[in-house]
Amino acid sequence: MRIAHYIAQTGYCSRRAAARLIREGRVTLDGALAKHVDQLTLNQTTQQTASLICIDGQALGAIADKVYWLLNKAVGTDCRLRPEDPSSLIHLLPKQPRLYPVGRLDKDSHGLLLLTNDGELAQRLMHPSFAHHKRYHVELDKPFNEYFLARMAAGVSYKKVTTLPCQVSRLSDRRFEIVLTQGLNRQIRRMSQALGYRVIDLKRIAIQSLQLGDLASGEMRPLTAQEIQDLMASLKA
Secondary structure, three states: OEHHHHHHHHOOOOHHHHHHHHHOOOEEEOOEEOOOOOEOOEEOOOOEEOOOEEEOOEEOOOOOOOOEEEEEEOOOOEOOOOOOOOOEHHHHOOOOOOOEEOOOOOOOOEEEEEEEOOHHHHHHHHOHHHOOOEEEEEEEOOOOOHHHHHHHHHOOEEOOEEOOOOEEEEOOOOEEEEEEOOOOOOHHHHHHHHOOOOEEEEEEEEEOOEEOOOOOOOOEEEOOHHHHHHHHHHHHO
């Protein structure tokens, strides 16, 4: 097992983030700076390696049991894990197990946020090459016509990017549903703005097979065994 893979399996961070830590020289393996190609042997009984891995000088623990939670993020909660920020998501999370959000919702948006210590799952859900589905309900500042829906579905150009085609359907004169496979920063807001509209409410209601349902704003719960099974199956499809 490569060292970045092992770090992700412990739940410390995603494999992508682990690779960045290695690149920045913040990871040591038995006292020496770790390299991306370093391989580890895992004891299948203890789920530990005999090697000493440290991140920023702190010893890394064993591979943790995987935990999956669903949060209905409220407007005003910042997904960045910054202890000094009173609005940070970190203040809502338990001390143990150490959980991380899979992807982000901007501070002004709300809805489904997946929390886990499964770095491999986070990698699969966040990496753009896997094109996973995220479903949103959006309200605009004024009524829109069918041309707007067609433009959103076909792809919108802004800031030197053009978004991929996506599914869009009307919910009311000012509200629509959109399913994205991209994860560009503030994508829906910028797509709408490029077409002359302002988003006044944005709620994520689903990621792949995982549904927000009627979970109250600001509340969180563990995923059921069936939800975990369905989510894993959807990632293999």
